[in-house]
Amino acid sequence: MLKLYHNDMSTCSQKVRFLLAEKGVEWEGVELDLRGGDQQRPEFLKINPKGLVPALDHDGNIVVESNIIIEYLNDVYPEPPLLPADPAGRAKARWWMKKLDDGMHLEVAVLSFAIAFRHQLIKACGSDEDLEKHFAGIIDPYIQEVQRQVVPHGVDSPRFVQAVQQYEKLLSEMNDALASHQWLVGDSLSLADIAYSPYVTRLDHLCLQGMWDDKPHVADWYSRLAQTKGYREGVTNWFSDKYLPLMNKAGLEASPRVAEIRDLVAY
Numbered sequence: 315m316l317k318l319y320h321n322d323m324s325t326c327s328q329k330v331r332f333l334l335a336e337k338g339v340e341w342e343g344v345e346l347d348l349r350g351g352d353q354q355r356p357e358f359l360k361i362n363p364k365g366l367v368p369a370l371d372h373d374g375n376i377v378v379e380s381n382i383i384i385e386y387l388n389d390v391y392p393e394p395p396l397l398p399a400d401p402a403g404r405a406k407a408r409w410w411m412k413k414l415d416d417g418m419h420l421e422v423a424v425l426s427f428a429i430a431f432r433h434q435l436i437k438a439c440g441s442d443e444d445l446e447k448h449f450a451g452i453i454d455p456y457i458q459e460v461q462r463q464v465v466p467h468g469v470d471s472p473r474f475v476q477a478v479q480q481y482e483k484l485l486s487e488m489n490d491a492l493a494s495h496q497w498l499v500g501d502s503l504s505l506a507d508i509a510y511s512p513y514v515t516r517l518d519h520l521c522l523q524g525m526w527d528d529k530p531h532v533a534d535w536y537s538r539l540a541q542t543k544g545y546r547e548g549v550t551n552w553f554s555d556k557y558l559p560l561m562n563k564a565g566l567e568a569s570p571r572v573a574e575i576r577d578l579v580a581y
């Protein structure tokens with residue numbers, strides 16, 4: 315039995331559900347309310363001591379870390395194959411995925427919290443004291459630091475500048491790769507495309523589509539991706555009204571600041 319601990323709009327959960335739907339695998343879900351602090355409860359910490367979703371329980375084997383989970387599921391359910399057959403192609407797919415763990419995942423957290431999620435968090439906590447308790451309860455030190463840096467000052471936080479610039483760089487790299495083949499690693503959909511889909515979706519939800527206006531291969535990739543079975547069932551079907559109106563509104567408000575930062579450095 316496959317049990318996935320996840321959250322409807324979490325980027326890392328989106329990629330796992332995308333993969334499960336693309337493979338046509340049945341699964342059972344346990345949804346966590348991240349603003350309500352479900353991920354910090356002792357029952358969940360027994361499953362993932364880092365207090366992060368997603369986490370997979372496959373017949374009692376616990377697998378955490380979204381990129382590891384999608385590789386695991388690709389091994390357990392080999393059809394359709396989602397890694398290239400040749401070692402060089404597999405290495406390239408893993409190179410793309412590693413980039414997310416090496417820093418890009420934190421940049422999406424910066425962007426999302428600085429623009430939108432800070433409003434939910436400040437409201438849910440109600441006071442500076444409770445906000446501090448929330449920060450202190452985040453076990454992953456990098457995510458804790460990011461929230462501390464951006465929740466109080468939003469898009470005026472210096473950390474926000476770095477996130478926009480890193481995103482700009484990433485989208486350029488993706489555009490270059492997609493100029494010579496249909497998907498990130500060759501001409502077939504792979505784990506790399508699945509892993510990156512939530513990061514572009516997040517920009518879309520924050521009304522920052524302008525970030526790929528000058529990157530036609532990214533625009534084309536994203537529109538093809540959105541038509542796949544995996545994306546429709548694993549990502550689109552889970553879009554939540556608890557988040558989207560806020561993300562759209564706050565994203566539009568933040569777009570002049572994003573444009574200003576993009577003008578600072580031309581890549």
Ligand SMILES: N[C@@H](CCC(=O)N[C@@H](CS)C(=O)NCC(=O)O)C(=O)O
Nearest residue numbers: 324325326353366367368379380381
């Ligand atoms: N490297 C981890 C990152 C997981 C992660 O950051 N999960 C976020 C949601 S996308 C989370 O659970 N956040 C909980 C929190 O903000 O307290 C992975 O790839 O699975």
